[in-house]
Amino acid sequence: MSSPIEQFEIKKIIPFEVNGTDLSFTNSSLCMMITIAVILLSMAFCLRKRDIVPTMAQTIPEAIYSFIQGIMDETLGKNGVKYFSFVFALFTFIAGGNILGLFPYSFTFTSHIAAVGALSLFCLLMNIVVGIKKRGLGYFRTFLPQGVPALMAPLIVPIETISLLSKPFSLTIRLAVNMSVGHIILKVLGGFIITMKIFGFVPLIADMGIIMFELFVTLLQAYIYTTLSCVYLNMAVSSEH
Incomplete structure (x- = not known):
């Protein structure tokens, strides 16, 4: 049985390097x-024929739309309308990547800290840019909340800065670890199925149960990541923060 860690190995498909920087297509x-x-x-297939009475295919994107709208109503409120496209893309991309990783011979890029970390840093950068655009210089009051004496600034500002930078870190670790653990368990059970041969039906049943649970986890993690991203975005644009 091959190592369950091998499935997370990044492999170069088209090697490419520029001035010592590896930009390979993997x-x-x-x-x-x-x-x-x-x-x-x-989305194009499901929405190719849009009717007042939705077809079975049309109900899928509409259900996703309603689900994401619900997330935004709870976290962003009236501030959320203009950010819908971003949140929709974020949720579907993470959920799609998680689900793709369940298929044999695929690769779960959401289990890699580098990939998820880049996405989390992008979300952080967007929060900062949107916060400055929305609140102007008032955004920097985030690092020194109202009512805090100026003498406390040398202590409070670094703490608030670390708190801000820890948000993408926590998002990244939560998603990457959860995706990695589930896939390792599936790989181990798959190895038992092959090793036990005629008695492999026992781990096979367990494997099928784990796959169903893992499917639930993939959607749950996409939901958690998206919800927390919306919460952080609301904190950036809210003048009351």
Whole structure:
């Protein structure tokens, strides 16, 4: 049985290097592109005929729309309308990447700290830019809340800065670890199925149960990541923070 860790190995498909910087096209890059393509094609297919009475295919994107709208209503409130496209893309991309990783011979890019970390840093940068655009210089009051004496600034500002930077870190670790653990368990059980041969039905049943649970976890983690991202975005644009 091969190591369950091997499934997380990044492999170069098209090696490419510029001035010592590795910019190779990898299996992770490929799966990201597949995820985006599947999302776009699925949406185009489901919405090719839009009727007042929705068809079965049309109900899928409408259900996703309503689900994400519910997240935004709870976290962003009236501030959320203009950010819907971003939140929709964020949720579908993470959920799609998580689900893609359940298929044999695919690659779970959401289990890699580098990939998820880059996405989390992008969300942080967006929060900062949107916060400054919305609140102007008042955004920097985030680092020194109202009512705090100026003499406390040398202590409070570094703490608030660390708190801000810890948000993408916690998002990244939570998603990457949860995706990694589930896939390792599936790999181990898959190895038992092959090793036990005729008695492999026992781990097979367990494996099927784990797959169903893992499918639930993939959607749950996408929901948690998206919800927390919306909460952080609301904190950036809210003048009361």
